[in-house]
Amino acid sequence: MSTPGFHNPEIFEVLPNARPSPTARDVFDVLTARQEPGGLVRIRQQELAQRLDITQAAVSRAIGQLRDKGILGDRQRRGTVLIHPLLAGYESLTHMLNHLQDPATFLWPLNFPTGDIRPPRSSDPRTGTDFDPDPDGGEDAPAPDARPSLRLAG
Template identity: 80%
Template sequence: MSDSPVPGFRNPDAFEVLPNARLSPTARDVFDVLQARQESCGVVRIRQTDVAKRLDISQAAVSRAIGQLKDKGLLDGRHRQGSVLIHPLFAAYESLPHMLNHLGDPETFVWPLNFPTGDIRPPRASDARTDTGFDPNPDPDGGEDAPAPEARPALRLAG
């Protein structure tokens, strides 16, 4: 293991559009494993056999899932054997300033995503979601179930 701090800051706006990628369940599971194992700035050093063992699936299934992630642009296909690079907007960073510095660096390659994303950008420094793990708009009733309606609507048979 490296001595660098564990990356914990992620761009919240990026993960709101991730369902638009329409990943297969296996590809989403593989992406989750890669997210959990990444170093700062999105570098992941893990073999496909390790991912397959972790998810209890075949290595061929992992290979197909990684191919789908590369096709969607979530992983860089130009990285060396034994490691992958997560797209900079989906990578984890040590902090918001670290993310902004990395994305602002002219050496950072930000490749296009191949699914509808709207306008993903790094969060503003004033974003209420940064530096916390809490929802800025908590559930007003504390998570209690909504009351059941008093009268059920009448049902009719079609035809």
């Protein structure tokens, strides 16, 4: 199993709009670190409570708050939590786009102001324009004529 390393950066910029309590944010941080690609986390509330050195009731309240905001899904088996697909981690951009476009992926609403958050684009919007990101055709940049002289400070 690979570790999810790709996240939609735009959604994390608006996550503070959810105004999670400090405990809810701590719980979310642990869940994010322990997730499988796609957002499934296999962890029990008791384990979260021990990890964060808080009561299981506090963990339950924090998870309830995250569910109310739409950050966590409602439909989980015992001992699992599902992070919203837009907040989940993925193996790559392609994995994220494929997962979000899959008809079997349920995208429930986020209940906090997000603006117009979408997955990152899979193609460059400049495609089909006269923009050339590599105008020299991939040739190496010319080396400077003289190297600067270096000296030790002090």
